[in-house]
Amino acid sequence: MRNLMLGTSWKMNKTLEEANAYCDVLVNRLNAAAGPHIQPFVIPPFTLIREVTTRLRQGGVNCLTGAQNMHYADAGAWTGEISPAMVRDCGATLVELGHSERRRDFAENDADIQKKVQAALRYQLRPLVCVGDSAQEKGWGVSIETVVRQMKIALAGLARPQVEQVIIAYEPVWAIGDGGTPATADEAQTIHRALRQALADTYGPDTAENVTLLYGGSVNPHNSSALIQCPDIDGLFIGRSAWDAEGFCRLAHNAATWRER
Numbered sequence: 001m002r003n004l005m006l007g008t009s010w011k012m013n014k015t016l017e018e019a020n021a022y023c024d025v026l027v028n029r030l031n032a033a034a035g036p037h038i039q040p041f042v043i044p045p046f047t048l049i050r051e052v053t054t055r056l057r058q059g060g061v062n063c064l065t066g067a068q069n070m071h072y073a074d075a076g077a078w079t080g081e082i083s084p085a086m087v088r089d090c091g092a093t094l095v096e097l098g099h100s101e102r103r104r105d106f107a108e109n110d111a112d113i114q115k116k117v118q119a120a121l122r123y124q125l126r127p128l129v130c131v132g133d134s135a136q137e138k139g140w141g142v143s144i145e146t147v148v149r150q151m152k153i154a155l156a157g158l159a160r161p162q163v164e165q166v167i168i169a170y171e172p173v174w175a176i177g178d179g180g181t182p183a184t185a186d187e188a189q190t191i192h193r194a195l196r197q198a199l200a201d202t203y204g205p206d207t208a209e210n211v212t213l214l215y216g217g218s219v220n221p222h223n224s225s226a227l228i229q230c231p232d233i234d235g236l237f238i239g240r241s242a243w244d245a246e247g248f249c250r251l252a253h254n255a256a257t258w259r260e261r
């Protein structure tokens with residue numbers, strides 16, 4: 001059985017003081033809550049990555065950190081952007097790419113995300129690529145085509161060992177945020193199975209088994225256990241329910257309890 005990943009992006013939330021308070025709870029509780037088979041991760045805004053990484057490391061917490069986005073260029077005249085080297089320099093080891101809010105609000109497209117995946121791997125950052133169908137695409141019955149296409153473009157040009165470094169998060173756009181409806185476990189499993197099958201068709205069954213596939217979108221303490229029990233779901237990517245550190249630890253504990261059964 002695979003180990004599971006369970007993480008949160010704070011999106012555009014938290015000051016330094018709030019981040020420190022969050023980390024203090026994680027230092028006290030997260031290792032015990034997550035146990036040996038759950039790999040937790042936290043993705044703060046850029047301004048807090050260094051502090052959060054340092055505080056968790058000094059506190060002996062097994063928790064990866066990441067960035068919510070980055071530019072694909074190594075360096076240069078890109079005012080307001082953050083390079084892969086800068087993300088690494090802050091201590092992050094993950095980088096989230098292609099979240100639907102980036103695609104919708106900042107016009108990121110699949111080709112941009114593909115360049116960012118390549119850049120992340122050049123800098124030893126594990127890309128966490130979000131794919132998702134809109135409510136309209138779901139209504140048209142093209143959810144699988146939509147997310148498989150997004151995933152294939154993101155991975156284009158990678159060798160098998162690189163593909164295994166990439167984490168894919170299925171995040172239905174209709175499930176994310178206030179007003180979102182969480183996918184049922186059956187809906188999520190159907191899409192995850194299709195993603196796994198598409199990976200097997202392109203890269204072979206061994207690589208497909210080694211890629212971590214997460215589910216995200218309105219995960220909460222009530223639906224997390226059913227989602228995590230799906231055979232093709234390797235973990236959860238959580239927003240609002242994990243913005244409070246106690247909530248994050250509780251979700252990690254729920255996942256660990258199920259995983260150790």
Ligand code: PGA
Pocket residue numbers: 009171175176177178180216217218219237238239240241
């Ligand atoms: P949510 O966010 O859990 O608040 O719906 C999920 C996400 O955007 O990754």
